[in-house]
Amino acid sequence: MTQAFIQPLDVLVLRGNHLFGAAGSYGAAQMPPWPSVFAGALRSHLLAAGGHDPQAFGRGGIEHPELGTPERPGPFTLAGVQLARRGKEGRIERLFPLPADAVVLTDKDETRTVHGLQPRAPMLPSGWTLPLMPVLKAPQGKPDSGWLLDEAGWQLWLQGETVERAHLVKTSDLWRMESRPGVGLDANRRAAEDGKLFTVQAVAMRPEAGFVVQVQGCTGPLPPGMLRLGGDGRAARLLTDLPESELPPLPRVEPRALLDAGRLRILLTSPGLFADGWKLPGVDAEGRFSLHGVKGRLASAAVARAETVSGWDLARRAPKPARRVAPTGSVYWIDQLEATPEALDKLVETGLWLDADENPSRRAEGFNRIVLGAWR
Numbered sequence: 004m005t006q007a008f009i010q011p012l013d014v015l016v017l018r019g020n021h022l023f024g025a026a027g028s029y030g031a032a033q034m035p036p037w038p039s040v041f042a043g044a045l046r047s048h049l050l051a052a053g054g055h056d057p058q059a060f061g062r063g064g065i066e067h068p069e070l071g072t073p074e075r076p077g078p079f080t081l082a083g084v085q086l087a088r089r090g091k092e093g094r095i096e097r098l099f100p101l102p103a104d105a106v107v108l109t110d111k112d113e114t115r116t117v118h119g120l121q122p123r124a125p126m127l128p129s130g131w132t133l134p135l136m137p138v139l140k141a142p143q144g145k146p147d148s149g150w151l152l153d154e155a156g157w158q159l160w161l162q163g164e165t166v167e168r169a170h171l172v173k174t175s176d177l178w179r180m181e182s183r184p185g186v187g188l189d190a191n192r193r194a195a196e197d198g199k200l201f202t203v204q205a206v207a208m209r210p211e212a213g214f215v216v217q218v219q220g221c222t223g224p225l226p227p228g229m230l231r232l233g234g235d236g237r238a239a240r241l242l243t244d245l246p247e248s249e250l251p252p253l254p255r256v257e258p259r260a261l262l263d264a265g266r267l268r269i270l271l272t273s274p275g276l277f278a279d280g281w282k283l284p285g286v287d288a289e290g291r292f293s294l295h296g297v298k299g300r301l302a303s304a305a306v307a308r309a310e311t312v313s314g315w316d317l318a319r320r321a322p323k324p325a326r327r328v329a330p331t332g333s334v335y336w337i338d339q340l341e342a343t344p345e346a347l348d349k350l351v352e353t354g355l356w357l358d359a360d361e362n363p364s365r366r367a368e369g370f371n372r373i374v375l376g377a378w379r
Contacts (some may be wrong), residue, residue, distance in 0.1 A: 004082055004249055007225050008095055008242040009041070011234065012212040014205040015179060018232035030203040033181065035086060035100065036233065038273045038369030039314050041216055042081040044230045046070055048241065052226040061318035069221055073318035075286065079222030081369030083272055086151065086177060087215040095250045097215050098151040100170055102160060102270055103305040104137060104147050104334040108144030108293065109172065113148060117166040122303035122336050134150055135303040135336065149174045158254045163379035177212040181205045256377055258344035266338040268376040273356060274312055275329035276362065277368050281306040283335055295353055296346030299337040306333040338379055351375060
């Protein structure tokens, strides 16, 4: 696996899932963006760096050794994306969205604390279908949003420890939203259409902020250079082959510790495209989980409201099918665990896909990616 840092050089137009462009419409931004935004930018960059014709690749006339073809993607896979910022000493710190089982509460004195959901047996009859229900046991307070976890807080979450408020980072410390006017174009005349003014939401990131990406299936480091990122192809700098002193490996929990405990948490680090809605692939009608040599019982889950993912297919010049997804940050508790350390590592490396032939395009774009955390 190789890592790289993407530093935006302009405001980013990270379009969400709502149509816009008609007169008076408003295009809201999706932040953080879907992993497909970065996968597309990196794939285009690899084609350009290798001197390949993107249009010929889109028609299927070129088979790239790492990217394959649009119909049959090669080994290139986006394994992860994190928000990040570079400190004064040069080290890049990754920042993570709050997992669904972590809740920030603000009390009457405006003091913020982080509390974790804990699976408990339901005490009253309900429509809950899993053995345990995630319960918040905390003092009275108002839920607070717009927070990220720093790397130290992320490590505490992975270990199942308490996350302190000192590990919270406000999203406004990384970016702010701006409204930008746009004008509809006539594709035939290649000119502006009368009365087709609209507004888009742009993301203005701070100079030290950016994104860290992890990529599998590349024969070497990604070639450094400039990226066209997001809508309108705004400029971003790709910094690759960085030393570990600047960009260390991602924190993780040793699989042996999870196996000794006999249970774990699965966290979605990208949207989950699951056939059964919010439910993990590999879960049968009795609630037993079995995928790539990892077995257990799906004991509980914390999943926010479903989102819809689509996008634009440049090769086909058509929209991608809209799919409902389990959102990034969803948490699943697995007990009665049966696996080997190698199987747990393979599950993280592969992601939550039933087999290698399932939706290869979305798989290459980085959907269904996970990390494993301790359940204490």
